[in-house]
Amino acid sequence: MDNTELQILVENISSEFFGKPFIHKARFNPRLRTTGGRYLLSSHDIEINKKYLEEYGTEELIGIIKHELCHYHLHLEKRGYKHRDADFRRLLAEVGAPRFCTALPESEKRTSRKVLIYRCSGCGQTFTRRRRINTSRYVCGKCRGSLQFFKEIK
Template identity: 60%
Template sequence: MDDLELQRLVEEISLAEFGKPFRHKAYFNSRLKTTGGRYMLNTHHVEINRKYLEQLGHQELCGIIRHELCHYHLHIEGKGYKHRDQDFKILMKAVGAPRFCSPLPGDYQRKGKKRDIIYFCKSCGQRYHRRRNINTQKYVCGKCRGRLVKINGNETI
């Protein structure tokens, strides 16, 4: 699929799902790494990550397009176009657009936490997962104020 076919697909989805024309440009942007698509506020263009089409298929691409068109149409109409806005949430639900795109099964997917340090409360057994070390002499359990002990990630208590 090239940019011209993508433009036609976006225009078709816009008319079919939203009942409104898409009057700006839609194109693939190979520099997008961690997101499926992007709506540009200044130019009103829609950029799509080609890897989502190649690795996850046409269905995922249509979902990303619907999501970006929600931003587009609401912004053009002067309504709430941000993820946290109620207008955006309602329109996404109405057209069946996904809130997030699926993770890519490749290099850009995060492979879990880099470092998972587990602290365990001696009194109540509460576990705390942290990325950084904490001073167990200074900090106590938030649940029962008991002493915290650092344990290994593979160990079970």
């Protein structure tokens, strides 16, 4: 599926489920990482993460499009278009759109990263970090002692 097919799909879903036309642009955005799609307030365009189509198929994609169209139509009608608004939640339920999309498998891997533990040579204070630090540059905030790498937990 390319951007023109996505545009046609979004227009069809908008007229079928919402009874209103979608007159702006819909496109795939390869830079989206943690979300299935987004509605752009300034241009009224919709961007979709293509990885959801590849991983979960068209049913998940249609759910994401319905969700973003809820933001779109409510914003244009000057009604509550944010996730916490009652209008938005009511419209989600009417059209059968999901409130959240399914997490991608690669994003689950990202959350379970390694943890590095450093220990102060002076007072024994431990520091946990996700990123490696330069032990010759940084010192303990408690006693200004030198830091030493202690262990890594996966």
